[in-house]
Amino acid sequence: MAEATSTETGGSVVRNSAVMAVGTIVSRLTGFGRNAVIGAAIGGLAVGNAYSTAQFFPQMIYELLLGGILTSVLVPLLVRARKTDADHGEAYTQRFITLIVVLLAVATALVVACAPLLAKALTKENTGLVTELSYLMLPMIFFYGVAAVLAAVLNTRGHFAAPMWAPILNNFVIIATGVLFLVFFGATAPTPDNMTAPMVLLLGGGTLAGIVVQVLGLLPALRGVGFTMKWRFDFRQLQLGHIGRLSAWMFCYVAVSQVSVVAVLRILNEASARDKDAAGPFIYNNAYLLMMMAHGIVAVSIITALMPRMSAAAAEGRNAEVSMYLSQGIRLSGVILLPATGAYVVFGGTLASLLFDYGNFTASQAAATGLVTAMAGLTLMPFAVSQLQTFVFYALPDTKTPALLNIPAVAMRVGIYLLTFAILPAAAVAQGLMVGNGVSYVVAALLAAVLLRRRLGPLGMRRISVSLVKLGVAAAAGALAGWAVVWLLPNGLSGSDKLNAIIDLVIGGIVLGAVYLGVAYALRAKEVTDVVSLVKGKLGR
Known part of the structure; x- marks a missing residue:
């Protein structure tokens, strides 16, 4: 009987993962279309680097303020509320959404005011252009947060499709932005010196519009699962002290992680300043997205399907079942991610040429993307294992241990970054940064395995x-x-x-x-x- 249950559960995980994987595949493909069109419009060097740097700001700050907290704290708490509350967590969820919207609105306003300081912190080159783009793109912080919390509500109600498909709307809006940029301003290659106010407005404003449309695309699904939003400001009912204790360690985890993000951007911008043709943030980001395509299709889909199950098993003290889910997640991830690693190493250059070698994004820039992609492919499996282990801690729920484990991993990562910048030519710096990522993921996975075994018992290693x-x-x-x-x-x-x-x-x-x-x-x-x-x-x- 236990075997039958295990098989049924495994099949359910695979089925839910497959639904999300299909949406993720389409999302990633349209994401490459988005990056290809933007790259064709603005190129992969100075303007592209400024755009990527400005685009990193809202992602980085959202993660720092809320992103990791939503993932690690919100989903387990919503699952528990649905199991224990008489209204199946309806009022609890409404309070949570209200609190997050208020916090995001205040934080976003403060961050937008600091746009010039952020630009100077991450680059010495083209800070004016980065600042102008940031004013338009930093409001994305608010919409990233709203999209994430709505997706979490849907996931805890067994609806996985809409959160996977909504980003496609975002991609289509940005693709349209790139096409319009080519139509109106594509006669000459853009440089920081010839970027006019309408060009900046279209580029930054179109990127902001994408995430707004993504949020709007989630609303019909919320109605479909029967959730009705009501603003509730009685936040004490949320047990904010408990949430704060969990969130504090998650904030530590994310803050430490953002140190490596800042280091990457600063080093890549410095390498680009040293050699104008070196791979900078735009090319690095394209290679990273190629790597994350496989991770998103496989590992993220598996994690999203497993997280409610792991949270429920952990809440009831079924540690052996939590270990089973971890083992299942790692093994299922390996089925696709390991051959994908081989494909990235062997075909990275060909794939980059096919996807990005258009318009102002030149063949040499595509070749550089391919080299970075090959190195990124080697990080796929270590990254997936590390992420799965981290989410097991979150399901327990334990945000302290991942936060503490992240410190030595990030310290090693940044150390390799600095060594890479010091000893490699500028043209090879981006590749070296990817190697640093992979080494740090291996170290994090090994440390997490030791601690999880102490916590859960045998992991089936x-x-x-x-x-x-x-x-x-x-x-x-x-x-x-x-x-x-x-x-x-x-x-x-x-x-x-x-x-x-x-x-x-x-x-x-x-x-x-x-x-x-x-x-x-x-x-x-x-x-x-x-x-x-x-x-x-x-x-x-």
Whole structure:
């Protein structure tokens, strides 16, 4: 009976993950369309770097103020309220949304006033342009927060589709912004010196409009799950002291993490100042988004599906079940992320050329993106494992341990960043930063595994290790085979034009996938056979 329950639960996780994965795939694809159009409009160097730096501000400050707290504190508390409150957490949720909206409004107003200071903190180059864009883009902090809290409410009510599909609306708005920029201002390549007020207004205002539309896209889903918003200002009913204690450690975690974000932006801007053609924030961000595509499709979908279950199991003291979910999440993630790592390493340059080599984003900038993408691919699995472990702590709920673990991980990351900047040429700095990310994720995962075992008991590490080794061997074999076949094609991996790039990716991807599956089957990697069987069952239906 227990086995049947486990199988049913696993199938449910896979099904929910699949629903979110489909939405995430479309979201990521339109996200690449967004970045490709913006890159074609403004290029990947000075103006692109200014745009990326300004765009990082609202993301960074939102995470610092609220982002991690929403994820780690809100979802477990909403789950508990739905289980224990007579109204299934309706009033509790309304109070929480009211509090967050008030806090976000005040914080956003203060941050917008500080836009010039933020620009000077992160770059010495083109601070005027960064400041102008920031005035338009910093209000995104408010809408990021509203979108996140509405998504959390939907997830705790078993609705996962809308939060995965709403960002697509955002992407379409920004794609339209880039197209309009090309239509009206595309005659000459933009530089910080020729960026006029209408150009800045369209670029910054269009980016802000995207997140506003994303929030609006979530409202019908809220009505669909029966949630009605009512403003409630009796915040004492939220037990703010308890929330504050949990949030304090989460704030520490996020604040430490933002140290590495600031370091990345500052170092990349310094590298760009040292060498005008070096990969800066815009190119680094494109490569990071490529890496996060696979992570978002797989790991984020799995985490989102597992988090309510882990929270419920932890609330009832079922530690063995929490460990089971962690093991399941890591193994399921490895099925896709390990071959994806091979694909990024082998085909990173070809993929970057196909996606970004348009308009003012040149072939050399696309090639630089490919090199950074190859390094980013190596961080995929360590990052996913570290994130899964962190969310297990949040489900317990424990925000203190991840915050303390994050300190040595970020310290190592920033140390490698500084070493990279000191010893590498400017053209290779962005690649070195990605390596620093990967090393820090491995260290964080190892430390977290030790502490989780003390907390939960056996984590099934032998089963996890055996599965990941088998999947890793299969992925390496697939990547080598894919590279060899493409190398034998007339144009090799040159990606000299879009047709060749597509041919390389299609043929190489098919070979990589076929060899990966063949070796995985030969090694009896159970996770691959389970996923394939599930897909066959769905297709059969």
